[in-house]
Amino acid sequence: MEVFKQQKIINFMENAKKVGFLSITLVVISLVLLFTKGLNYGIDFAGGTIVQVQYEGKAPIEKVREIVAQNPKYQGATVTSFGSESELVIRSKQASKSVKGGAKVEVRKMLKDTGKFEIRRVDMVGPAVGDELREKGLMAMLLSIIGIIAYLSFRFEWRFAIASVVALIHDITIAMGALALFQIDVNLPILAAVLTILGYSLNDTVIVFDRIREGIRTIKSPNMADVINESVTKTLSRTTLTSLTTFFVVLTLYLFGGEIINGFSFTLLVGVVVGTYSSIFVASPVLMWLKFSVAEFREKEAASLKREKEKEKMRAMYEQGTM
Amino acid sequence: MNALNYRVVIFAFAFLFGIVFSVPSLTQCDENTTKGEASSCGKKITLGLDLQGGLHMLLSVKSEVAVESKVKSMGTSIKYNLEKEEIIFDDLKIDNNIITFEVLDKDDLPKVVKILAEEFKEVAVSQNGAIFSLELTDDLIALTKQNAIDQAVDTIRNRLNMFGLAEPTVAKQGKDKILVEVPGIKTEEDENRIRKLIAKSAHLQMMAVDEARAARVDMMSDGEAKQYGDVILQDVEDNRTKYLLYSIPILDGSMLVDAKVGYGKDNNQPQINFKLNGQGAKIFGDFTGKSVGKRMAVVLDNQVYTAPNIVQRIGGGQVQITGAFTPQEAHDVAIALRSGALLAPVQVESQRSIGPSLGEDNINASILALIVGFLSVVVFMVLYYGMAGVISNFALVANLFLILAVMSLFEATLTLPGMAGIVLTVGMAVDANVIINERIRELLHEGNSLTKSIEQGYNNAFTAIWDANITTLIAAVVLFAYGTGPIKGFSLTISIGILASMVTAILGTHGIYQWLLPKIDKKKLGFWFGIKTDKEIK
Numbered sequence: 001m002e003v004f005k006q007q008k009i010i011n012f013m014e015n016a017k018k019v020g021f022l023s024i025t026l027v028v029i030s031l032v033l034l035f036t037k038g039l040n041y042g043i044d045f046a047g048g049t050i051v052q053v054q055y056e057g058k059a060p061i062e063k064v065r066e067i068v069a070q071n072p073k074y075q076g077a078t079v080t081s082f083g084s085e086s087e088l089v090i091r092s093k094q095a096s097k098s099v100k101g102g103a104k105v106e107v108r109k110m111l112k113d114t115g116k117f118e119i120r121r122v123d124m125v126g127p128a129v130g131d132e133l134r135e136k137g138l139m140a141m142l143l144s145i146i147g148i149i150a151y152l153s154f155r156f157e158w159r160f161a162i163a164s165v166v167a168l169i170h171d172i173t174i175a176m177g178a179l180a181l182f183q184i185d186v187n188l189p190i191l192a193a194v195l196t197i198l199g200y201s202l203n204d205t206v207i208v209f210d211r212i213r214e215g216i217r218t219i220k221s222p223n224m225a226d227v228i229n230e231s232v233t234k235t236l237s238r239t240t241l242t243s244l245t246t247f248f249v250v251l252t253l254y255l256f257g258g259e260i261i262n263g264f265s266f267t268l269l270v271g272v273v274v275g276t277y278s279s280i281f282v283a284s285p286v287l288m289w290l291k292f293s294v295a296e297f298r299e300k301e302a303a304s305l306k307r308e309k310e311k312e313k314m315r316a317m318y319e320q321g322t323m
Numbered sequence: 324m325n326a327l328n329y330r331v332v333i334f335a336f337a338f339l340f341g342i343v344f345s346v347p348s349l350t351q352c353d354e355n356t357t358k359g360e361a362s363s364c365g366k367k368i369t370l371g372l373d374l375q376g377g378l379h380m381l382l383s384v385k386s387e388v389a390v391e392s393k394v395k396s397m398g399t400s401i402k403y404n405l406e407k408e409e410i411i412f413d414d415l416k417i418d419n420n421i422i423t424f425e426v427l428d429k430d431d432l433p434k435v436v437k438i439l440a441e442e443f444k445e446v447a448v449s450q451n452g453a454i455f456s457l458e459l460t461d462d463l464i465a466l467t468k469q470n471a472i473d474q475a476v477d478t479i480r481n482r483l484n485m486f487g488l489a490e491p492t493v494a495k496q497g498k499d500k501i502l503v504e505v506p507g508i509k510t511e512e513d514e515n516r517i518r519k520l521i522a523k524s525a526h527l528q529m530m531a532v533d534e535a536r537a538a539r540v541d542m543m544s545d546g547e548a549k550q551y552g553d554v555i556l557q558d559v560e561d562n563r564t565k566y567l568l569y570s571i572p573i574l575d576g577s578m579l580v581d582a583k584v585g586y587g588k589d590n591n592q593p594q595i596n597f598k599l600n601g602q603g604a605k606i607f608g609d610f611t612g613k614s615v616g617k618r619m620a621v622v623l624d625n626q627v628y629t630a631p632n633i634v635q636r637i638g639g640g641q642v643q644i645t646g647a648f649t650p651q652e653a654h655d656v657a658i659a660l661r662s663g664a665l666l667a668p669v670q671v672e673s674q675r676s677i678g679p680s681l682g683e684d685n686i687n688a689s690i691l692a693l694i695v696g697f698l699s700v701v702v703f704m705v706l707y708y709g710m711a712g713v714i715s716n717f718a719l720v721a722n723l724f725l726i727l728a729v730m731s732l733f734e735a736t737l738t739l740p741g742m743a744g745i746v747l748t749v750g751m752a753v754d755a756n757v758i759i760n761e762r763i764r765e766l767l768h769e770g771n772s773l774t775k776s777i778e779q780g781y782n783n784a785f786t787a788i789w790d791a792n793i794t795t796l797i798a799a800v801v802l803f804a805y806g807t808g809p810i811k812g813f814s815l816t817i818s819i820g821i822l823a824s825m826v827t828a829i830l831g832t833h834g835i836y837q838w839l840l841p842k843i844d845k846k847k848l849g850f851w852f853g854i855k856t857d858k859e860i861k
Binding site for chain 2: 095102120121128143147148198204211235238242257258260
């Protein structure tokens with residue numbers, strides 16, 4: 001089977017400005033969402049307690065809500081169904097520090113008249129731990145961006161590094177915007193997902209850039225837009241196919257992976273789509289707008305090749321003893 | 324082209340290695356060997372708490388309490404030393420971690436100075452006339468706090484080991500936190516018992532009743548009691564019964580050498596028999612000898628268990644705690660006493676407790692996702708690329724086994740996010756093969772020979788795959804270094820997956836192509852590479 005057979009080069013860069021407008025709009029909307037609605041920090045970062053309860057049969061949510069509302073210790077706690085009809089979770093901002101008591105004992109006592117149930121999960125994070133985790137998460141993100149810029153600058157050129165980071169920030173902003181829009185609990189696995197998007201987005205961009213790097217050497221036109229168009233067209237099949245396989249896999253995670261990693265796989269779904277889009281429509285145009293000059297690059301390369309050859313010649317002469 | 328090229332050989336070895344070392348993990352064979360004995364089924368992956376159920380807690384130690392009790396035991400020891408020298412003193416009090424007392428006979432002053440200098444070297448002593456005050460130095464406070472944390476780690480580990488659970492983990496994390504992981508807890512009752520066992524201070528004290536003022540205890544406030552150097556404690560069974568006790572104990576659990584569960588002669592109730600060391604037995608004997616007719620309370624964790632009248636001197640250092648124990652409680656309390664008191668109470672900073680049924684659900688869900696995800700990728704590759712897809716799938720399967728094998732060898736823990744990492748790796752590992760196959764197709768379309776298309780295809784694809792993998796790897800390694808718990812597991816599987824894919828997807832498939840090259844029918848490119856071309860391929 002072959003889907004991407006066309007030999008015709010698609011002029012991606014012609015519409016770059018229009019598409020760029022779309023990207024900027026999405027980023028702005030995401031930022032607005034992040035600043036107005038904000039991220040819904042889960043207990044990993046905000047601290048608090050989650051208790052997941054499974055009933056035999058249908059969970060009496062209303063009754064549980066009433067009971068929880070009457071308990072002063074659980075002020076402001078929410079009760080929602082979780083995955084199936086028989087399960088519910090109680091989320092509260094409080095975090096009991098007691099080793100032997102704690103939420104499990106309390107909830108068991110509180111709900112003892114609501115039917116037969118099993119407490120399947122208790123997650124509790126104290127506020128101090130949450131702060132530390134948030135700091136570490138941000139640190140991890142910054143450090144990996146720095147490491148990647150350094151690597152790409154070394155392997156490509158600084159403009160490539162900048163362009164890929166612009167695409168990266170674009171992707172992460174939009175993914176976080178989606179998290180804010182749907183008010184998904186931001187917990188540690190979400191952080192892992194965001195960092196995976198970071199890796200994935202770069203992965204995609206690097207593969208396109210690799211082709212552009214190759215194109216600069218092999219494509220005759222000295223115009224960067226032409227080089228980009230041809231290179232992107234050539235990687236289009238790969239970009240789409242890989243995104244599709246990854247998308248499928250993440251989709252199965254989302255559908256079958258269970259309620260707990262739902263947020264994680266949702267974030268990845270958004271990331272895969274945005275990451276694919278940005279490697280073509282964000283990273284490449286930015287590279288063009290950063291005024292990457294093909295001619296200059298070739299001159300430089302030719303010069304360094306010449307130097308290299310000269311050196312070799314000198315060495316050869318030296319070895320032959322003619323100097 | 325040589326049939327047995329080195330790439331195929333390496334790939335075959337990697338594949339075999341993957342299968343052999345992932346078998347113990349896949350079967351999760353349960354060795355019934357005791358600790359220390361070599362296991363018959365090899366190293367395997369441990370399932371994380373989210374997959375097998377269990378309790379994870381991050382504890383912190385209230386180390387300032389250790390400082391307080393250090394001061395208190397210094398008070399005990401001052402009292403003992405002064406009484407031994409028959410020095411008359413009054414107003415021995417502890418306030419704000421400062422011990423003060425007044426010597427009544429001025430002639431004793433030089434003797435007191437000498438005792439303090441000899442016995443309490445690390446303490447800052449100041450003297451104001453006949454009033455002495457002692458205070459811990461900052462160094463000693465820091466040391467005491469550190470000891471309290473280290474001791475808590477050891478004590479909790481001992482207790483959990485004695486409780487008889489499979490592989491609990493107790494480790495110090497950072498400067499002042501303790502990580503406790505107890506996998507495989509089956510019921511809520513068990514979990515509660517374990518929590519109680521961890522939390523139990525097991526702080527045992529023998530305290531004398533202040534008989535002179537004891538009659539007024541019910542009307543006395545805590546503040547008033549403190550003025551007399553006393554403390555009011557409740558009875559363990561009936562919290563309306565209160566005792567007025569001298570706050571400086573006669574002796575404490577540090578002098579205990581053994582504790583066992585026993586049964587009372589008269590009522591067959593569970594009780595705890597414990598034994599004091601030589602010094603403890605002597606202090607206990609001396610005290611009971613001179614306090615006949617008075618009461619002495621056995622206090623565990625600030626609750627009075629018994630307060631019998633002393634009938635005669637008790638030598639030998641054998642003491643019992645009776646009280647309303649169930650046999651289970653007595654068992655757990657004895658463990659706690661044997662493993663020593665916690666110098667300071669612990670509290671939970673964060674915890675995660677997963678019931679066994681939820682763990683099972685998590686395993687099933689993630690395995691289902693893995694299978695569906697894997698199959699959809701495999702089918703897609705065959706449909707789209709024909710035989711080239713089949714070859715890629717070989718690499719994919721080998722990759723999966725390699726991830727499992729490497730994780731088994733490191734005895735890594737597989738968590739739910741780790742499973743997600745494996746699923747994700749399946750999607751990403753196939754990327755390398757997509758890039759390679761696309762390159763080969765491109766070259767075939769240009770009319771290159773089969774050999775050239777394959778060799779050149781791998782060459783062209785290599786830099787892209789390499790750079791892309793390294794960038795992802797950088798992100799994964801940073802995640803591993805900075806992440807905790809679930810994130811570590813996720814980044815570990817991703818990292819291993821990327822490294823393994825370099826061997827399987829690049830080296831392995833290349834070798835297979837070279838091996839199969841003579842057999843590839845140049846007229847059936849549709850079957851081999853899933854393409855149609857009008858050009859003649861050599």
